[in-house]
Amino acid sequence: xxxxxxxxYVPAERVDNDYFxxxxxLTGEWIKQRTGIETRSKAGADENVNTMAIAAVEDAVKNLPxxxxxxxxxxxxxxxxxxxxxxxAHVVQRHFDMNLAQCVAITSACSSYVNAVExxxxxxxxxxxxxxxxxxAEHNTYYSNQTDPTSGHLWGDAAVATFFSKESQRxxxxxxxxxxxxxxxxxxKGPGGVYLNPKEEGIVMPDGRDVFMNATRFMCxxxxxxxxxxxxxxxxxxxxxTHQANKRIVSNVAHHLTMGEEKFVNNIQEFGxxxxxxxxxVLSQNIDKFKSGDFIGLTVFGGGYSSGGILVRI
Numbered sequence: 001x002x003x004x005x006x007x008x009y010v011p012a013e014r015v016d017n018d019y020f021x022x023x024x025x026l027t028g029e030w031i032k033q034r035t036g037i038e039t040r041s042k043a044g045a046d047e048n049v050n051t052m053a054i055a056a057v058e059d060a061v062k063n064l065p066x067x068x069x070x071x072x073x074x075x076x077x078x079x080x081x082x083x084x085x086x087x088x089a090h091v092v093q094r095h096f097d098m099n100l101a102q103c104v105a106i107t108s109a110c111s112s113y114v115n116a117v118e119x120x121x122x123x124x125x126x127x128x129x130x131x132x133x134x135x136x137a138e139h140n141t142y143y144s145n146q147t148d149p150t151s152g153h154l155w156g157d158a159a160v161a162t163f164f165s166k167e168s169q170r171x172x173x174x175x176x177x178x179x180x181x182x183x184x185x186x187x188x189k190g191p192g193g194v195y196l197n198p199k200e201e202g203i204v205m206p207d208g209r210d211v212f213m214n215a216t217r218f219m220c221x222x223x224x225x226x227x228x229x230x231x232x233x234x235x236x237x238x239x240x241x242t243h244q245a246n247k248r249i250v251s252n253v254a255h256h257l258t259m260g261e262e263k264f265v266n267n268i269q270e271f272g273x274x275x276x277x278x279x280x281x282v283l284s285q286n287i288d289k290f291k292s293g294d295f296i297g298l299t300v301f302g303g304g305y306s307s308g309g310i311l312v313r314i
Contacts, residue, residue: 001124003174003312004131004163006284007060009052010271011157014039024149031153036247040156040272042141049082050091052159053137057092060161065169066131071098073129076105077116077136078276079196080143088135102129109194109302110243111181112136112276114310117164118179124166134162138275143202151194151205154245156272160280172292177311178226184305188214194303205303215245215301216252222299222309223257230311235259236295239286243300244268244278253299276302283312290314 016039017028032038043052053076061068076088087105092098102123108115113136123129140155164176185191189210196203205211219242223234234240240263242250247268254261267282274281279298290296291314298310 001121001176002165002168003176004065004165004169005060005063006160006162006287007056007058007062008158008160008281008284009055009059010281011041011043011047011052013042013044014270015042017153020146020153023146024152026149026153034248035154036250036268037154037272038269040154041158041274043139043157048142049078049080049137049139049159050088052139052157053088053092053135053161054095056137056159056161057096057133057135060163064163068096068098069100071101071131071133071163073120073123073132074098074101074103075116075119075132075134077107077112077134078138079107079109079112080139080275081105082139082142088137092133092135108306109304110245110276110278111300111302111306111308113280114179114298114300114308115181117176117310118181118308120164121179130166132164134164136160136277136280138277140203140273140275143196143198145202148204150208151203154273155203156274158271158274158277158281160277160284162280174287175313177313178229179308179310180222180225181308182218182222182306184214184218184307187305191304193305211303212246212249212252214305215243215249216256218305218307219243219253219299219301220256222307223297226297226309226311232295234297237263237297238294239290240264240297240299241279241282244271244282245273245301276300
């Protein structure tokens with residue numbers, strides 16, 4: 001399937017590391033060394049997951065080669081929804097008058113975007129859709145507890161929108177060659193490694209080491225899976241985009257793959273951990289910088305646990 005257009009939205013506000021010294025006792029230098037984060041994005045008082053999603057779609061529509069009315073599938077991805085009934089997919093459908101579209105919402109923690117893309121792949125294969133919109137929006141700061149020294153300083157907000165089609169819509173469109181996902185609830189701390197109880201604690205990561213080790217292992221595995229299906233080695237990828245959870249995880253993935261970090265494209269230093277939107281956000285920000293023929297590997301790991309990978313050819 002083909003990637004017709006990408007768009008994204010990141011709130012203007014940035015919260016720097018020094019803010020957390022009085023909030024949870026962590027110094028800015030400690031946070032930077034442990035996470036790679038220097039600032040994180042934060043939605044404004046008048047913003048939410050729905051407004052960010054709409055803004056991301058508006059950005060993507062600028063380069064869309066067909067009318068929005070032709071979209072017949074909308075998949076919303078994320079875990080910080082403000083409404084579990086009227087989902088982001090339904091809000092976007094109504095806002096943009098995409099009246100013929102089927103609407104689906106999917107959550108698999110920070111793997112949600114890749115799961116959403118796999119759902120699109122399935123609908124295309126079944127002949128139930130031909131043009132699809134995947135929206136991934138996270139309002140982490142709405143749920144995060146900033147006083148929590150284990151994870152309260154990690155979170156940022158953002159949204160990304162991606163249009164896909166079963167057939168190419170114009171010359172030189174990026175192509176999604178492979179999609180892979182895996183549920184890992186049986187591994188390590190599993191469902192307890194990262195969790196979100198909205199009415200109680202917010203987003204909590206009680207065992208960062210378990211998350212770190214499993215994220216490294218299974219993000220490497222996901223890249224190996226999507227590459228092997230095309231008889232490729234991971235070393236043949238021109239660029240790699242990981243879930244932007246922690247810069248040290250990115251470095252560890254590079255180490256395990258024996259690859260230089262210059263192949264890894266990141267934005268965590270400015271935006272923080274933007275959840276399931278993060279890898280697609282990096283792709284959207286850099287899509288025009290990649291050259292024709294480049295192979296891009298996206299790999300993600302989500303609390304719960306879950307993992308996934310996407311192989312894209314520019």
